[in-house]
Amino acid sequence: MSQKTATDLISAIPYAKTLGIEVEYKEDGLLLILPYLKSNIGNPTLPALHGGAIGGFMEVCAMAELGRRAPDLPFSKPIGINIDYLRRGKPVTTYARATIFKEGARVANVRVRAWQESEDKPIAALSGHFLVPKKR
Amino acid sequence: MSAFLEKLWEIAPALVEGTPHARELGIKFVAVDKGLGTLSMPYNDTLIGDPRSRVIAGGAVTTLLDQACGMAAIAGFDGFAQLATLSLRIDYQRAAKPGKTVMAEAVCYKTTRHVAFIRAIAHDGDPDDPVATAQSCFMLTGPLYKVPSKAGQTAGKEDKTS
Numbered sequence: 513m514s515q516k517t518a519t520d521l522i523s524a525i526p527y528a529k530t531l532g533i534e535v536e537y538k539e540d541g542l543l544l545i546l547p548y549l550k551s552n553i554g555n556p557t558l559p560a561l562h563g564g565a566i567g568g569f570m571e572v573c574a575m576a577e578l579g580r581r582a583p584d585l586p587f588s589k590p591i592g593i594n595i596d597y598l599r600r601g602k603p604v605t606t607y608a609r610a611t612i613f614k615e616g617a618r619v620a621n622v623r624v625r626a627w628q629e630s631e632d633k634p635i636a637a638l639s640g641h642f643l644v645p646k647k648r
Numbered sequence: 649m650s651a652f653l654e655k656l657w658e659i660a661p662a663l664v665e666g667t668p669h670a671r672e673l674g675i676k677f678v679a680v681d682k683g684l685g686t687l688s689m690p691y692n693d694t695l696i697g698d699p700r701s702r703v704i705a706g707g708a709v710t711t712l713l714d715q716a717c718g719m720a721a722i723a724g725f726d727g728f729a730q731l732a733t734l735s736l737r738i739d740y741q742r743a744a745k746p747g748k749t750v751m752a753e754a755v756c757y758k759t760t761r762h763v764a765f766i767r768a769i770a771h772d773g774d775p776d777d778p779v780a781t782a783q784s785c786f787m788l789t790g791p792l793y794k795v796p797s798k799a800g801q802t803a804g805k806e807d808k809t810s
Binding site: 530553 | 667695705708713730735739
């Protein structure tokens with residue numbers, strides 16, 4: 513995979529475009545970037561990003577990391593996910609990186625961490641099972 | 649119906665509309681009741697997660713459920729307050745049918761002083777055949793503003809017990 517295939521993977525998803533997601537290709541995994549957009553705000557008074565936008569961003573991150581391994585296959589589908597919200601999502605750029613904990617024949621277990629200023633201060637974490645498309 | 653629920657019915661559409669990300673995804677207010685919140689999200693191409701099947705993204709359903717759970721939490725706290733999602737678990741039973749409006753129905757079954765516990769389902773027409781089920785916890789991040797009954801005298805005052 514290259515930066516171009518990673519970008520193509522993300523730009524093929526209309527929902528990822530709605531959130532404004534960008535991707536940076538790295539040797540050891542994909543770095544997903546969610547630039548600040550007013551349309552991703554959930555609480556305008558604080559202000560804070562919408563929990564759903566952060567959750568959706570992390571779901572896309574998990575699916576992109578799984579898709580990176582098999583770009584020609586359909587996307588993986590989430591089965592069950594747990595999201596923990598750890599800090600307020602400030603109106604700044606958010607990053608996410610996924611780790612595949614276990615990859616089985618049908619199901620993969622993925623963990624995603626989302627952060628803003630510093631990777632060791634996560635604002636949210638996702639863990640979930642995803643249905644992996646069958647290889648032909 | 650309590651004075652608070654009447655007020656909530658009145659301003660709930662604006663609460664949803666005033667949430668930029670809910671408006672971005674086209675989420676609409678449907679109903680509230682004691683501890684209940686129902687919202688809808690009409691199908692839109694901008695929600696698609698899988699361009700091959702045109703099925704909407706799990707993330708869009710996540711946001712709809714999060715928003716509905718928040719509405720149910722406000723209804724459950726029986727007062728207006730700033731809330732933050734602590735945790736959200738979602739199980740996806742099946743893909744939402746392309747073209748169909750997705751509804752989320754959330755039930756706040758317990759509140760403590762600062763935390764609300766909510767269950768929710770998302771469906772695209774038949775609540776007995778859900779698209780996803782969710783379980784969430786919300787936390788109060790500020791004071792709880794109670795709406796007094798019409799005979800009450802604490803209009804607009806902060807509830808000191810919160």
